[in-house]
Amino acid sequence: MFRDYAAGKAPRTIAAELNKEGIPGPGGRPWGDTMIRGQADRGTGVLNNTLYTGQLVWNRCSYVKDPSTGKRVARPNPMDQHEIACVPELRIIDDELWQQVKARQAVVRTEMGKDETGNALNRVHRRKFLLSGLLHCGCCGAPYAVLGKDRFGCSTHRSKGTCGNDITINRQRIEARVLAALQSRMLTPELVEHFVRTFEDEVTRRQREASSTQARLQPQMAAVRRKLGGVLRAIEDGAWNDSLKQRLVELEVEKQQVQDQLAATTAPDNTVRLHPNAAALYAAKVANLQASLNDETIRSEAAESLGNLIEKVVLTPDAGAPDGLAAELHGDLAMILTLAASPDSAKLPGISGSKNSRSRSVPGSQLSVVAGARFELTTFRL
Structure with missing residues (x-):
């Protein structure tokens, strides 16, 4: 390993060759590039041992507990x-x-610390793309990671060479394929109009339920208060005994229970309404969905929102698919897209569908979807 690295081989190339030769790594696991290169300041990795x-x-290191996570964190100590x-x-x-190895490490550290414009690479690494952490290899299950400028590839293939999936994909291309599904199937004016109607119906239903519950509880509260008044009058007249004491406690408990139920049945604010032109306004925004979500000022927030809807996007080599990769979307968004693509999607009141876990192609989006377990039938998540 030392001779190969000093001669110019990359750690991931060395790891791939070791795995190809069937030489087990630490603990019998396949070799990875990080096992070889490690971290010089901590003395980890074969090349720093x-x-x-x-x-x-x-x-070499001190260990302190991170108060925010409760986990131990290593801090490199000074050389002295x-x-x-x-x-x-x-x-x-x-x-x-x-x-020789130390000299090459120093050169590589300098070269990899800058991008082609001379900026620190860690600034690039900190950028959060829309699908960061959501792309996975369909062959080995490993995450698709950023391999170069705006390209994703299988991290296991790159670091260990044990996965045969060597197909990479342009970041903008896979984002466009996922967002096209939103534009063409999920975020249509018809679905937004349905959402507006369902939202209004839900508010009305909750108001009716709250009114009905209050109409039932208020007489009950009045009766409890009358009974309490009778017990208190008896006590004031001098009729104090253990039975009255027990009855007073029971009535106080019943009164508190009714009060709690009344507090929990507050009717929704009937002034909360969606704009009648919400569907048209939303459609206008969706027309430039990809550009809007990639706006640097909201990219992180947009990525977080998509992450709440998408469990993962599985990319599997397929010569007949766009970019040579079939894309399959899993998660809450997948179920919504499945419902949206269904011929019965116009009959969605209450979203009374089943949690269908089968994969379904979304026409026009170059994407198929698989419903995730997290989908809530009463939630739209638009």
């Missing part, structure tokens, strides 16, 4: 705090090869 040079190092012991019997790498 000083045991191979006959040195045993302690106190490291404790070093010589164990020459463990040396297998000579100083010359060790220094």
Whole structure:
């Protein structure tokens, strides 16, 4: 590994060759590039293990608890705090090869720390794209990760070479395919109009239920108060005994229960209404959906919202599919798209459909959908 890296091979290439040769990694797991390159300041990874040079190092890191998560976090200690012991019997790498590896690591760290414009790469890594963390390989299940500028690819194929899926996809292309499903099937004026009508009907229904419940509870509350008044008058007249005491406690408990039920049946504010032209306004926004969601000022918020609707998008090699990848969408949004594409979608009052888990193609979107377990039949999530 040291000789190959010093000669110019990348850690992921070395890992792929080891896996191809059937050489097991730590714990019997397949090799990954991070197992080889590790982190120099923490001494992790094969290429940073000083045991191979006959040195045993302690106190590289301190561990503190993150108060926000409760998890232990490693903090590298300064070099002057490291404790070093010589164990020459463990040396297998000579100083010359060790220094060659360190020199190449320094060069690679400098080269990879900048993009083609000279900006720090960590700024690019911190950008949150619309489908970040949602794309998965259909062959091995691993996440699709950013492999270069605006391209996603299977992370296992890249880091370990154990997955045969070598097809990458342009970020804008896969975003367009997913968002096209929203534009063509989910966010149509007809569905928005249905949402407006259902919202109004739901508000009216809840108001009727609240009024009915209050009409039933208010006489009950009046009766409890009359009974309490009778007990209190008896006590004032001097008729105090254990039975009256017990009855007073029972009536106070009943009164509190009725009060709690009345408090829980507050009718919805009948002034809350959707704009009558909401469907038309929404359609105008949807026309530029992709550009709007990629606006830097709202991209993170938009990605978070999509993440709440989409469980995952599975990309599987398919020569007949656009970009060579068949895309299958799983999650709450998938169920909504399935309902929207259904011939019965015009008969949606109450969304009284079943949780169909079968995959269904969405015409015009180059995407198929699979209903997720999280979908709530009373929720539109538009």
